[in-house]
Amino acid sequence: MLKGRSLIEPLDFSVEELDALFGLANEIAEAPEQYADACAGKLLATLFYEPSTRTRFSFEAAMLRLGGKVIGFSGEANSSAAKGESIADTIRTVACYADVAVIRHPKEGSALVAAKRTDMPVINGGDGGHQHPTQTLTDLLTIRREKGRLNGLRIGLCGDLKFGRTVHSLIKALSRYEDMEFCLISPEELVAPEYVVRYIRQGRDCGYTEARHMKEVMGRLDILYMTRVQRERFFNEEDYLRLKDTYILDAKKMKDAPQDMIVMHPLPRVNEIAPEVDEDPRAKYFEQAKNGMYVRMALIMSLLGVGV
Amino acid sequence: MEVNSIEKGIVIDHIRAGFGLRVLDYLNIDKANGMVALIMNASSKKNDRKDIIKIEGVTDIDITALGLLDHGATVNVIENGHIIEKIKLELPERVVNIIKCKNPRCVTSLEPALPQVFHLVDAAKEEYCCEYCEETRRVTDISSE
Numbered sequence: 001m002l003k004g005r006s007l008i009e010p011l012d013f014s015v016e017e018l019d020a021l022f023g024l025a026n027e028i029a030e031a032p033e034q035y036a037d038a039c040a041g042k043l044l045a046t047l048f049y050e051p052s053t054r055t056r057f058s059f060e061a062a063m064l065r066l067g068g069k070v071i072g073f074s075g076e077a078n079s080s081a082a083k084g085e086s087i088a089d090t091i092r093t094v095a096c097y098a099d100v101a102v103i104r105h106p107k108e109g110s111a112l113v114a115a116k117r118t119d120m121p122v123i124n125g126g127d128g129g130h131q132h133p134t135q136t137l138t139d140l141l142t143i144r145r146e147k148g149r150l151n152g153l154r155i156g157l158c159g160d161l162k163f164g165r166t167v168h169s170l171i172k173a174l175s176r177y178e179d180m181e182f183c184l185i186s187p188e189e190l191v192a193p194e195y196v197v198r199y200i201r202q203g204r205d206c207g208y209t210e211a212r213h214m215k216e217v218m219g220r221l222d223i224l225y226m227t228r229v230q231r232e233r234f235f236n237e238e239d240y241l242r243l244k245d246t247y248i249l250d251a252k253k254m255k256d257a258p259q260d261m262i263v264m265h266p267l268p269r270v271n272e273i274a275p276e277v278d279e280d281p282r283a284k285y286f287e288q289a290k291n292g293m294y295v296r297m298a299l300i301m302s303l304l305g306v307g308v
Numbered sequence: 309m310e311v312n313s314i315e316k317g318i319v320i321d322h323i324r325a326g327f328g329l330r331v332l333d334y335l336n337i338d339k340a341n342g343m344v345a346l347i348m349n350a351s352s353k354k355n356d357r358k359d360i361i362k363i364e365g366v367t368d369i370d371i372t373a374l375g376l377l378d379h380g381a382t383v384n385v386i387e388n389g390h391i392i393e394k395i396k397l398e399l400p401e402r403v404v405n406i407i408k409c410k411n412p413r414c415v416t417s418l419e420p421a422l423p424q425v426f427h428l429v430d431a432a433k434e435e436y437c438c439e440y441c442e443e444t445r446r447v448t449d450i451s452s453e
Contacts, residue, residue: 086419086421087415087419088419105415106413107413107414107415107417107418108411108413108414108415108440108441108442109414109415109416109438109439109440109441110415110418110440112415112439112440113415113419113422113440127415128413128441129413130413130441130442193442193443193444194444195429195437195442195443195444198429198430198444
């Protein structure tokens, strides 16, 4: 039962609760019109202290498609944070008006701080370079739909594994499933933090290898999860410029990949996937984006306890 | 130099030499009514030198933090001049406002009024992680600050 709960990090929901959520998302994807009034009279608050296109639009589209309404701000300058208000005070105030809130904030742990100060369900829409659990719901749903399972998979995670919150959340979530192998492909400067590697070590029959070059692992992957090197996470512009084009997936590299491997990316991409790869049937990142809306519709409905 | 034994209270023995003042600070007993003695650089059989703290009159101070600061120390509870309990120190599962998060991206760097909460994640490696950002810190690094 997810009614009244918050989603702050990927393990907040049990595997069984996730299965139910993905089941609902699949039903919504099959017949979205049947859910057009599911959240009529309900209000979603979107508190985006940090710029976002996909996550914010996806949440807003999800709520509007469920017949609910949306209030919110985008950019810290447009919020009371610019006047020095704390996250705790902002969320308490918002809880007076809205039924559910999604928060994106550049500081790590901000969504947890918000969730602790209110009984209203709070959804972490990304907290700095830490976690992004609704992207993980999107990723898990996509893997389930494309590969038919969430265990016994070899997944390559490539790019910025240090600050890539989508990668951190996905590894944490997948470590709960059996017989997973993670190939961590990154430059030395952007390796996964220690706490992320610990998720794998503590997982069920999970293992990992580290690689500096894509070709080392490309031929034996079920999934290749590409990420962008994020300019906004660097304190030093020179470091960003040096590392931003370390990995570029193109048609030539795709020739080394198995025919049933899928390519995923949380988007937005910059240079890390050449546009020519979009035509490859193994490229699934735009399906992933669509799945994101359906799974967020299922999430909002579940947290509000409507129609489930 | 001689410090008398106590009738009732707590003796924290085998504190790593030089750590006595920090332990006193963390125990927050500077407002205690009874007598408090800090002995620094006492000779030790186990190690070369050690610090000792004797607190008279109280037996219920919070020693949670002590396990984190120096789990090699021993705590003896004294009643009627005799040791009635020896407390084995362990690394605490959760500590509040003892370890400070060093991650500049952590929410605690933005909102300093938030309590600094850390959880034990690996007892063998003596590692704690921040409740908010999961930044890992080792006890050895914390102790040497």
